[in-house]
Each structure stands twice: as C-alpha cells, then as structure tokens.
Amino acid sequence: MAFTFKGGIHPDPRKNTRKTPVVQITPPASVHIPMSMHIGVPCTPCVKVGDVVDKGQVIGTIPEDRLGCPVHASISGKVTAIEERCTGKDGAVCTVTIENDYQNRIAPGVAPFEGDARNLTSEQIVKVVRAAGIVGMGGASFPTYAKIEGAIGRVTGMIVNGAECEPYITANHRLLLEQPERVVGGIKILLKALSLRSAVLAVEANKIDAVKAVAALDFDPEMIRICVMKTKYPQGDERRLIHALTGKEIPAGKLPTDIGYVVFNVETCAAVYDAFVTGMPSVERIVTVDGGCVQSPANLLVPIGTPVRDLLSYCDTDVDRIGKLIAGGPMMGRALCLDDTPVTKGTSAILAFEKREALKQQKTTACIRCGRCLSACPSRLMPREIYRAFLKGDTEKCSELSAPLCVECGSCSYVCPAKLDLTQAVSGAKARLKAIKRTNVPPPKQEQIEQTKNICSPEKS
Amino acid sequence: MTVEPKQNKLLCVSSSPHLRAHDSxxxxxxxxxxxxxxxxxxxxxxxxxxxxxxxxxxxxxxxxxxxxxxxxxxxxxxxxxxxxxxxxxxxxxxxxxxxxxxxxxxxxxxxxxxxxxxxxxxxxxxxxxxxxxxxxxxxxxxxxxSVSPVLTRLGLFESYLPADAVSGSTPLSLVLNPGETVVSLSNEQLFDMFLGNECGTIGEVSALLILFGFLYLLMRRVISWHIPLTFLGTVALITYLLPAKGFERFDYTYTLGHLLSGGLMLAAVFMATDYVTCPITTKGRIIFGIGCGVLTVLVRYFAKQEGASYAVLAMNLLVYYIDKITAPRPFGSSPSSKVKKKKKNGQEEKL
Incomplete structure (x- = not known):
C-alpha cells in the first residue's frame, strides 16, 4: 500500500534520464559562484580579483550569528571578476568568477573529519555542516545547519525526501541507485545530530530499483525504514510528505519541526556524508539536463557555478532552437533569461524546451467552473476563487480563502482547461498579503488592480 | 571545451508551471x-x-x-x-x-x-x-x-401533420398516471425503453446510448460520476420506496420505468453535469445530484409531467450557496477557522 495525499496531478513523467548514469562534466573554463545560494544573509567575498584559489577553499564568509553558510570555490584557478550577475533567482547577486587552471588543486583545509566519528556530538555536526556550506538541495536552499539546530530536541521523526515528483528530474533517483551508501551514511550522521533512533526514507513508486539498491546495503532496518510513495505530483512537497506518512497536518504558518518532524533531501544527506568522509564542502551537485532541444539528455555531476551553457553544450543541445530555459523542474522551476546563468546549490535540473513547445500561444478562455483546480490543489484551496479575488484587488477575500497556504506547486495552472495563470495569481496574492503584513498598510485598490494587469493576463469578460 | 559566447541573447521567461495539460x-x-x-x-x-x-x-x-x-x-x-x-x-x-x-x-x-x-x-x-x-x-x-404518442418517421424537411384523435401514451405517462389498464410495465416494454425504441424527444430516448456517452465522458475524465449517479440513485430510491399514489411499493419495473422514461437520463448525464451551472466542489456535486433527484420525483408525482429539466434548473439557482457551504477546509487550517473569521470581522467593525 503506497503512501499518498489527496489532490495532486499526474503529469507525463518524462523521466528520460532514469537509466543514464551520472557522469562528471568536462571541467568548465570558468565558473561564476554566487555569494547567495541559500535563504538568509548573502556572503561577503573574502578573495580579491587576481587571487589564486583551490577547490574547496572558502571564498565567501558570513558572520557566525547570521543565518547562512559560507561559499567555496568549486574549481582551482584565478579569480578574474567579482561583480553583480543575474543568477536566475534573486535578480542581481554578487558573484565571484574563477577561471579554471585545470590543476584541480584541492585546498589544504579539505580533509576527512578528525576525531572520534563514533561519538560525534550535535554541536560538532552542526559546525561541520555549516562550514561545508550545505543547504537543502531539493530546491528550497535552506541552510542545513540551521535546520538541524532548530530540530535538536524538538523532533521525534526524521524524513528523508527522495520522492522527486517533478517530471524530467532523475538526479535523486540516480544518486540513490548509484551511491546509496553516501545517502545512508549521511542519514546516520544526521540521526546522530538529532539523537534519533530511526528515519524514514520516502521514495516514489517509480523508483523501485533505487529502493532495492538502498535496501541491499548493510544497515539496521530498524534505523532506516523505506516507504514507497504513490507516484503523484507534488508528492515531494514536505507538508504533503509528512501528511502522507504520519497523517498529521502542519498547521498554517508553522514549520515541520513544530509538529515534531524534520525533512532532508537525499542529496543533502549525501553532501553531509562527504563533509565528514572526504571533508569536501558542498561544491558540486547532480543536475539532470533534458528537454526537447537536448539531444543526449544526461545526469551530470557539475561544479557549482558552471554556466548553464556548458551543461547544454555537453549534452549536444541545439541552442538556436531553445525557446525556454528552465532551472529546476518544469512545474516549479524558474525560466532563465540568459544561458550563462550559473548552476547553484539548489539547481536540480536544467531543461531546454523548444520554441514551439514553450512559446506556443495558449489561448485562454473564461473560467468554465470545471473544478479541476480545486481537486488538484494539494493545499485544498480554491485557486479559481483566489484568482478572481486577486484580479479584483480584493486582498481581504484572498486572505479569507487562505491564499498564503499555497505552495506554488503549479498543479492548478497545469490542469486548467481555460489555460488561466492560476498559480501566478495565487502566488501574487500570497506575496501581496505578505507585503501588507510587513508594512501593515494595504496599497490603494486601484493601484492593486493596475499591478495585477501587469502580472496576469486578465480573464476575458 | 569552450563554447563561443553568444552575447546576451535573452530568452523568453514566464512564471511556472512550464508544463500544461493538453485539455482545453x-x-x-x-x-x-x-x-x-x-x-x-x-x-x-x-x-x-x-x-x-x-x-x-x-x-x-x-x-x-x-x-x-x-x-x-x-x-x-x-x-x-x-x-x-x-x-x-x-x-x-x-x-x-x-x-x-x-x-x-x-x-x-x-x-x-x-x-x-x-x-x-x-x-x-x-x-x-x-x-x-x-x-x-x-x-x-x-x-x-408536446411529444406525439405515436412513433412517426419524418423525412428531411417533411412537416408533421397531426393525425386526428390518436390515442396512445408515451412511456412516461405510464408511470405518471395510475391507469386501470397498466399494472406494471412488461420486460419487453422496459427493454424497448432501454434501447430507445419509444417516442420522446430527439435525444432522450435511448438510455443505452446515453450510458455509452456517460462512460466515454468518465473515461476522458471530462465529468465525474458524482452528479449522474446521485441524481439517478435518488430517483431510483424514492420511486422504489415511496411510489406515487396508485402504484405499488417495491416494484422494480416502476422504478425502471421512471429511470428510463422521459428526459431523466439525458438530464442527469449531460445537463446536470454542465460545468458552468453545477457546483465546483465534490461534496457540492453530491448535494446537487441528490437535490435534482428529489425535485424530479416531486414534479413527476405532483405535477404529473417530466420534472428532470425543471429540477436541474431549480438546483442551478442554488449552486452559489452549495459552493459556499461546501468550500473545502484548507490544508493545515484549524477546523474552527469560521470562528476566527467572525472575530476578524468584529475587529474591523470596531476599527
């Protein structure tokens, strides 16, 4: 019996790369490493233009008491520029450009954890995880050390998320299949940090081979319980995952730790393992490269900061045919405007969609009240109603309809036969409510409606 | 490997999701x-x-x-x-x-x-x-x-000349009026009604083909089963347990007569399920179906005429309220959120 939640959608899985082993990308000529790849305060560069850096060397630091973690060089070479660049996420971000010298020197500080690995304390683990610059690699990029700190003593259950429910992406699948020992090792360390006995590894039913690979390892089955989840989008959303596994709903505005659970992505676990075993900080990750323009889709092990263009050319992509370039999955990923945007710690996939696929003018009609958005919404919201309230500038109604509970999974827009931009409207409503909460003054109604016209294609009436 | 840098070629961007279902x-x-x-x-x-x-x-x-x-x-x-x-x-x-x-x-x-x-x-x-x-x-x-009680075939543009003093009855009138002649419908009659070998309006006669259409729409996930089945189920249940005056209780032929005659099937499958005029929540759709069934039977019992279409029209008017009371409880919100709302309104009034 597979675990699941109510709602959600079944998009075409398109896991074309499920049988493609992870390969190391050709070393990039240069990398652009953003100083902010995590939620929190951006790092300050601690290198100058002209400095020679080694792989694994700290290039961005952050005060101990602020939320965030350091950034490291992902290749060895010379710093050629420190400038503002578009990283596809937060607009322009301070970025350190390193030109590869192809020496592959490892920084002197990178060494396996010294000390008694059997008697690690929580504080030690938090320290190492922070120093290694590990963030949630499922996409949210929340600093992992902060997550552990917040969870110590408060959680009773740890869930490891290997659901990977977005179409196309197979990075976690390949990781579990090829290197399950890294994931399991990371889980053991994290369990120690949280003083817990057992964890649940949640994997969608379409990755049975990965489940078998993990189960074949030698570990205490009491310690890691593998749960097979129903293949459905967005199964990997942490609120849905916890609800499916435990039957508990996270109250609105609360975090998983508030009800005693903590969720880590499988690749994050593997990064934690590396930080102890090799001492290498978080400087590379697995990226699925796929989409209509990509002739040989692949899973690549990519140094952080590699321009997306390098990934595309490695996979024989017809660059001229690209209509839309997406960092992340097709449901929640961001469309990139430039193909020299760097890969960050949260980039799980790069998708290059063809022009005819991406730029096809979707003709919108009026809402026909089919109710599909309601049955697809995993948060049990009424996207259609929020959409209408948002277009009217009725922020109060949006709040009554619980717009802030939206997780922006995109299911409502996906199913809408009228092709309305429901997700965009609901997340717009969410952002506006957040802004009002911050400033405590709602903008004038007419202004709101004007803004809305810029964001959303208004419903034809 | 170096790639010729394409200087700042801007690509198209849009908000997620970047995939859409094929249905429009x-x-x-x-x-x-x-x-x-x-x-x-x-x-x-x-x-x-x-x-x-x-x-x-x-x-x-x-x-x-x-x-x-x-x-x-x-x-x-x-x-x-x-x-x-x-x-x-x-x-x-x-x-x-x-x-x-x-x-x-x-x-x-x-x-x-x-x-x-x-x-x-x-x-x-x-x-x-x-x-x-x-x-x-x-x-x-x-x-x-009004439907002619005699089956006549007419050509493309042939106009209908009502014959004088035709006596007969449509299948619907058999279950509406307790006649002295008909005690219960025979199996042959019921089978004809199921196939559509009867008089009626152009599209309502064949229950079999309406069911095929229903299955097709279910298969294509255009409609859900909720409205048609609760609608027909309610009619079946009431007519079986509480038949109109002059008919016997627990008579399955009477129930089938109700289900297969008139425009009930067509209304249940194609009219009541119209997206625009039915509730958007699943719970609401069940209430809507039951309401349609009850009203249909009431009209048939007391007005002695086909009630399915009036029932659907009447329920259409209630959709706004059905939607309102069956709004789902958002994930993670407390079941007593209504109390909160009231409090909020109260505060604003004070302000």
Missing amino acids: TRTVMLDVLIALCPLLLWGCYIFGMRALTLTVISVASCLLFELLFNLITKKEITIGDLSAAVTGVLLAYNLPHTLPLWMPVVGAFFSIVVVKMLFGGLGKNVVNPALAGRACMLLSFTSAM
Missing part, C-alpha cells in the same frame, strides 16, 4: 459533442432525418447568435470554444422531431442571448442555457412541444 475548453466541449453524437444517429434512425434538420438548425442558430452578440458588443469572438455548439445540440435533443423548423431558432435565441451572453458569456450564466431555452419554448409553444 475546446477539447472538453469537443468530448461532450462526441459523447452526444450516437444519440443523434439513433434519433435519425428512429424519428427520420428530420431529427438531423432540427439539430443542424439549432446548432447553427446558437453559433450565429453568439457570433452576432460578439460582433455587436465588439468583444472577442468566442464561438471557437464550441460551448455554443454543445448548447445547440442539447437544445435540439430536448425537442420533439415534429416541431416546426423555425421554432428552434427562437429557443436558441433565448438560450444564447438571454441566458448566456447577457449574463457575461461562457462561465457566467446562472442556469443551463439549453434547459432554459427548452423551458421557454415549452411555455411559448406548449402544443408543438
């Missing part, structure tokens, strides 16, 4: 039309080619009125979404094949212009346009709209 308003309407097609073929077979003529007139005038309305109000032309075509077909299916050829135009005008476009077009109408059009015609042309 047009494909949904097309699926409904496909599900309705077999009924037209059967109608032509049993009533003659005049059934086709009437349907074509009805569809054409529905499309034409919508187009004219779009042109006159200088709005975007919306006939491409095919919803007007669906209305046209459904309207025609509710007409007897003996109707004068100009009458569907009047019905189409009422359906499209008055009921649909004046309320704001697709998605904004309160009641089902086809049913409202039929109700309007029934009031305006009562005798022409």
Whole structure:
C-alpha cells in the first residue's frame, strides 16, 4: 500500500534520464559562484580579483550569528571578476568568477573529519555542516545547519525526501541507485545530530530499483525504514510528505519541526556524508539536463557555478532552437533569461524546451467552473476563487480563502482547461498579503488592480 | 571545451508551471459533442432525418447568435470554444422531431442571448442555457412541444401533420398516471425503453446510448460520476420506496420505468453535469445530484409531467450557496477557522 495525499496531478513523467548514469562534466573554463545560494544573509567575498584559489577553499564568509553558510570555490584557478550577475533567482547577486587552471588543486583545509566519528556530538555536526556550506538541495536552499539546530530536541521523526515528483528530474533517483551508501551514511550522521533512533526514507513508486539498491546495503532496518510513495505530483512537497506518512497536518504558518518532524533531501544527506568522509564542502551537485532541444539528455555531476551553457553544450543541445530555459523542474522551476546563468546549490535540473513547445500561444478562455483546480490543489484551496479575488484587488477575500497556504506547486495552472495563470495569481496574492503584513498598510485598490494587469493576463469578460 | 559566447541573447521567461495539460475548453466541449453524437444517429434512425434538420438548425442558430452578440458588443469572438455548439445540440435533443423548423431558432435565441451572453458569456450564466431555452419554448409553444404518442418517421424537411384523435401514451405517462389498464410495465416494454425504441424527444430516448456517452465522458475524465449517479440513485430510491399514489411499493419495473422514461437520463448525464451551472466542489456535486433527484420525483408525482429539466434548473439557482457551504477546509487550517473569521470581522467593525 503506497503512501499518498489527496489532490495532486499526474503529469507525463518524462523521466528520460532514469537509466543514464551520472557522469562528471568536462571541467568548465570558468565558473561564476554566487555569494547567495541559500535563504538568509548573502556572503561577503573574502578573495580579491587576481587571487589564486583551490577547490574547496572558502571564498565567501558570513558572520557566525547570521543565518547562512559560507561559499567555496568549486574549481582551482584565478579569480578574474567579482561583480553583480543575474543568477536566475534573486535578480542581481554578487558573484565571484574563477577561471579554471585545470590543476584541480584541492585546498589544504579539505580533509576527512578528525576525531572520534563514533561519538560525534550535535554541536560538532552542526559546525561541520555549516562550514561545508550545505543547504537543502531539493530546491528550497535552506541552510542545513540551521535546520538541524532548530530540530535538536524538538523532533521525534526524521524524513528523508527522495520522492522527486517533478517530471524530467532523475538526479535523486540516480544518486540513490548509484551511491546509496553516501545517502545512508549521511542519514546516520544526521540521526546522530538529532539523537534519533530511526528515519524514514520516502521514495516514489517509480523508483523501485533505487529502493532495492538502498535496501541491499548493510544497515539496521530498524534505523532506516523505506516507504514507497504513490507516484503523484507534488508528492515531494514536505507538508504533503509528512501528511502522507504520519497523517498529521502542519498547521498554517508553522514549520515541520513544530509538529515534531524534520525533512532532508537525499542529496543533502549525501553532501553531509562527504563533509565528514572526504571533508569536501558542498561544491558540486547532480543536475539532470533534458528537454526537447537536448539531444543526449544526461545526469551530470557539475561544479557549482558552471554556466548553464556548458551543461547544454555537453549534452549536444541545439541552442538556436531553445525557446525556454528552465532551472529546476518544469512545474516549479524558474525560466532563465540568459544561458550563462550559473548552476547553484539548489539547481536540480536544467531543461531546454523548444520554441514551439514553450512559446506556443495558449489561448485562454473564461473560467468554465470545471473544478479541476480545486481537486488538484494539494493545499485544498480554491485557486479559481483566489484568482478572481486577486484580479479584483480584493486582498481581504484572498486572505479569507487562505491564499498564503499555497505552495506554488503549479498543479492548478497545469490542469486548467481555460489555460488561466492560476498559480501566478495565487502566488501574487500570497506575496501581496505578505507585503501588507510587513508594512501593515494595504496599497490603494486601484493601484492593486493596475499591478495585477501587469502580472496576469486578465480573464476575458 | 569552450563554447563561443553568444552575447546576451535573452530568452523568453514566464512564471511556472512550464508544463500544461493538453485539455482545453475546446477539447472538453469537443468530448461532450462526441459523447452526444450516437444519440443523434439513433434519433435519425428512429424519428427520420428530420431529427438531423432540427439539430443542424439549432446548432447553427446558437453559433450565429453568439457570433452576432460578439460582433455587436465588439468583444472577442468566442464561438471557437464550441460551448455554443454543445448548447445547440442539447437544445435540439430536448425537442420533439415534429416541431416546426423555425421554432428552434427562437429557443436558441433565448438560450444564447438571454441566458448566456447577457449574463457575461461562457462561465457566467446562472442556469443551463439549453434547459432554459427548452423551458421557454415549452411555455411559448406548449402544443408543438408536446411529444406525439405515436412513433412517426419524418423525412428531411417533411412537416408533421397531426393525425386526428390518436390515442396512445408515451412511456412516461405510464408511470405518471395510475391507469386501470397498466399494472406494471412488461420486460419487453422496459427493454424497448432501454434501447430507445419509444417516442420522446430527439435525444432522450435511448438510455443505452446515453450510458455509452456517460462512460466515454468518465473515461476522458471530462465529468465525474458524482452528479449522474446521485441524481439517478435518488430517483431510483424514492420511486422504489415511496411510489406515487396508485402504484405499488417495491416494484422494480416502476422504478425502471421512471429511470428510463422521459428526459431523466439525458438530464442527469449531460445537463446536470454542465460545468458552468453545477457546483465546483465534490461534496457540492453530491448535494446537487441528490437535490435534482428529489425535485424530479416531486414534479413527476405532483405535477404529473417530466420534472428532470425543471429540477436541474431549480438546483442551478442554488449552486452559489452549495459552493459556499461546501468550500473545502484548507490544508493545515484549524477546523474552527469560521470562528476566527467572525472575530476578524468584529475587529474591523470596531476599527
């Protein structure tokens, strides 16, 4: 019996790369490493233009008491520029450009954890995880050390998320299949940090081979319980995952730790393992490269900061045919405007969609009240109603309809036969409510409606 | 490996999701039309080619009125979404094949212009346009709209001349009026009604083909089972347990007679499930189906005429309230969120 939640959608899985082993990308000529790849305060560069850096060397630091973690060089070479660049996420971000010298020197500080690995304390683990610059690699990029700190003593259950429910992406699948020992090792360390006995590894039913690979390892089955989840989008959303596994709903505005659970992505676990075993900080990750323009889709092990263009050319992509370039999955990923945007710690996939696929003018009609958005919404919201309230500038109604509970999974827009931009409207409503909460003054109604016209294609009436 | 840098070629961006399902308003309407097609073929077979003529007139005038309305109000032309075509077909299916050829135009005008476009077009109408059009015609042309109790086949443009003093009864009247002659319907009669070998309006006679259409729509996930099954189930349950005066209780032939006669099946599968005029929540759809069933039986018992379409029209008016009371509880919100809302309103009043 597979675990699941109510709602959600079944998009075409398109896991074309499920049988493609992870390969190391050709070393990039240069990398652009953003100083902010995590939620929190951006790092300050601690290198100058002209400095020679080694792989694994700290290039961005952050005060101990602020939320965030350091950034490291992902290749060895010379710093050629420190400038503002578009990283596809937060607009322009301070970025350190390193030109590869192809020496592959490892920084002197990178060494396996010294000390008694059997008697690690929580504080030690938090320290190492922070120093290694590990963030949630499922996409949210929340600093992992902060997550552990917040969870110590408060959680009773740890869930490891290997659901990977977005179409196309197979990075976690390949990781579990090829290197399950890294994931399991990371889980053991994290369990120690949280003083817990057992964890649940949640994997969608379409990755049975990965489940078998993990189960074949030698570990205490009491310690890691593998749960097979129903293949459905967005199964990997942490609120849905916890609800499916435990039957508990996270109250609105609360975090998983508030009800005693903590969720880590499988690749994050593997990064934690590396930080102890090799001492290498978080400087590379697995990226699925796929989409209509990509002739040989692949899973690549990519140094952080590699321009997306390098990934595309490695996979024989017809660059001229690209209509839309997406960092992340097709449901929640961001469309990139430039193909020299760097890969960050949260980039799980790069998708290059063809022009005819991406730029096809979707003709919108009026809402026909089919109710599909309601049955697809995993948060049990009424996207259609929020959409209408948002277009009217009725922020109060949006709040009554619980717009802030939206997780922006995109299911409502996906199913809408009228092709309305429901997700965009609901997340717009969410952002506006957040802004009002911050400033405590709602903008004038007419202004709101004007803004809305810029964001959303208004419903034809 | 170095790549020739393409200097700042900007790509198209948009907000997520970047994938959309294939279904569009047009494909949904097309699926409904496909599900309705077999009924037209059967109608032509049993009533003659005049059934086709009437349907074509009805569809054409529905499309034409919508187009004219779009042109006159200088709005975007919306006939491409095919919803007007669906209305046209459904309207025609509710007409007897003996109707004068100009009458569907009047019905189409009422359906499209008055009921649909004046309320704001697709998605904004309160009641089902086809049913409202039929109700309007029934009031305006009562005798022409009544179904002839004798099966007559008519050619393409052949007009109907009522024969004098024809006695007979439609299957529906058998279950409406407790006659002295008919105690219960025979199996042969029921089977004929199931196949559609009976008199009635163009599209309502064949329960079998309506069920095929239902299965097709279910398979294509255009509609869910909730409304049709609760609607028919309620009618079956009431007629089985509490038959009208003069009929016996627990008589399955009576129940089947109710289910298979008149426009009940057509209304349950194609009219009550109209997206625009049915509730959007699953719970609401169940309430809606049950309500339709109860009202149908009440009209049939006490007004002694077909009640399915009136029941659907009446329930259409309640959809707004049904939606309101069946709104789902958002994930993670406390069950007592209504109390909170009241408090909030109270605070604002104070301010």
